[in-house]
Amino acid sequence: MANLVSTWSKTTQILPENYIFPVDERPGSVEVPLCQNIPLIDLSQSQSQTVQEILDACQEFGFFQVINHGVSEDLIDDTMKVVKEFFNMPDEEKEKLCSIDPTNSRKFPTKSCKLYTSGSNYANEEIHFWRDNLRHPCYPLDEWVHSWPEKPTNYREIVGKYSIEVRELSLRMLELIREGLGLKPGNFGEELTGGQLLSINHYPRCPDPGLTLGLPKHADPNLITVLSQGSVYGLQIFKDDQWLGVEPLPHAFVVNIGHQLQIISNGKLRSAEHRAVTNSTKDRTTIVSFINPCQDTIIEPAKPMIGNIVPRFRPFKFKDFLKIYAEKKGDAEAITKVYKIQP
Ligand SMILES: O=C(O)CCC(=O)C(=O)O
Numbered sequence: 001m002a003n004l005v006s007t008w009s010k011t012t013q014i015l016p017e018n019y020i021f022p023v024d025e026r027p028g029s030v031e032v033p034l035c036q037n038i039p040l041i042d043l044s045q046s047q048s049q050t051v052q053e054i055l056d057a058c059q060e061f062g063f064f065q066v067i068n069h070g071v072s073e074d075l076i077d078d079t080m081k082v083v084k085e086f087f088n089m090p091d092e093e094k095e096k097l098c099s100i101d102p103t104n105s106r107k108f109p110t111k112s113c114k115l116y117t118s119g120s121n122y123a124n125e126e127i128h129f130w131r132d133n134l135r136h137p138c139y140p141l142d143e144w145v146h147s148w149p150e151k152p153t154n155y156r157e158i159v160g161k162y163s164i165e166v167r168e169l170s171l172r173m174l175e176l177i178r179e180g181l182g183l184k185p186g187n188f189g190e191e192l193t194g195g196q197l198l199s200i201n202h203y204p205r206c207p208d209p210g211l212t213l214g215l216p217k218h219a220d221p222n223l224i225t226v227l228s229q230g231s232v233y234g235l236q237i238f239k240d241d242q243w244l245g246v247e248p249l250p251h252a253f254v255v256n257i258g259h260q261l262q263i264i265s266n267g268k269l270r271s272a273e274h275r276a277v278t279n280s281t282k283d284r285t286t287i288v289s290f291i292n293p294c295q296d297t298i299i300e301p302a303k304p305m306i307g308n309i310v311p312r313f314r315p316f317k318f319k320d321f322l323k324i325y326a327e328k329k330g331d332a333e334a335i336t337k338v339y340k341i342q343p
């Protein structure tokens with residue numbers, strides 16, 4: 001049994017105790033100010049203007065939204081439709097894919113396509129998150145597509161196209177960021193971008209959204225994230241000690257900087273903390289594409305970012321970072337402390 005929250009929550013009106021977050025972490029009211037000033041960047045304008053806007057956004061917020069990005073609206077809609085269909089399939093179909101069984105977490109530990117509920121280590125969690133998650137690698141596509149869900153029958157075709165286009169968009173963003181940072185052409189080559197993970201979050205309607213979270217406060221462990229949040233609100237970013245809601249703009253993508261890009265930029269760019277809240281009336285599904293370095297890539301501040309100042313982070317292998325990230329449960333401050341060079 002996968003114990004998916006989307007399955008059992010259909011028949012409950014009460015939030016179980018092990019989903020109730022401590023007072024200082026729970027959202028209370030999920031109505032926070034919708035952040036009108038999270039930059040909205042139009043990719044059809046001049047390149048020099050775009051580079052400047054993206055750099056400012058990455059420094060100030062670590063987050064921005066993009067429009068006129070070149071990914072077709074139909075493809076975004078079709079992908080959202082097919083991933084929702086996946087979560088609406090009967091349990092037996094979905095469970096064939098479940099790689100982490102909370103009652104036996106060693107059952108299918110090596111499957112690359114994973115479906116699970118809450119976090120990746122359910123058995124050791126004190127408090128669970130109100131979400132189910134389907135995730136699989138997607139680059140290079142030929143290497144992974146056979147491990148993806150076979151149903152819905154058009155899942156592989158549509159999600160395959162989406163992964164390719166969103167990867168291209170991510171690399172385009174990285175190229176603009178590279179230019180803004182004054183790094184050499186080719187800086188974000190295969191070593192830094194050779195991994196891509198698609199993660200689909202499904203947050204069912206929740207009986208008490210003020211007490212729980214779909215995803216707790218974290219910064220992303222990767223290089224750069226491109227997220228499609230459909231039309232249902234739920235993403236909040238932490239800025240200047242307060243939570244700000246990110247307005248859902250259908251067909252726009254939300255882009256954010258992960259820990260690796262913060263470190264490569266020697267702290268110039270922000271890997272901002274964020275979380276997902278739930279709501280009491282609508283299911284929410286989001287499609288997240290993470291661009292990752294290869295596992296053995298050494299990550300360190302890029303030389304031109306150091307200049308006359310000292311590096312603020314020590315070098316490490318990406319795969320070792322992921323272990324620390326899991327150990328520290330995504331707590332950005334605790335993770336940064338491990339890699340930060342104290343002045
Ligand atoms: O679903 C969302 O709005 C946020 C997802 C997210 O932060 C993540 O998957 O890392």
Ligand SMILES: [Fe+2]
Pocket residue numbers: 218219220274
């Ligand atoms: Fe995230």
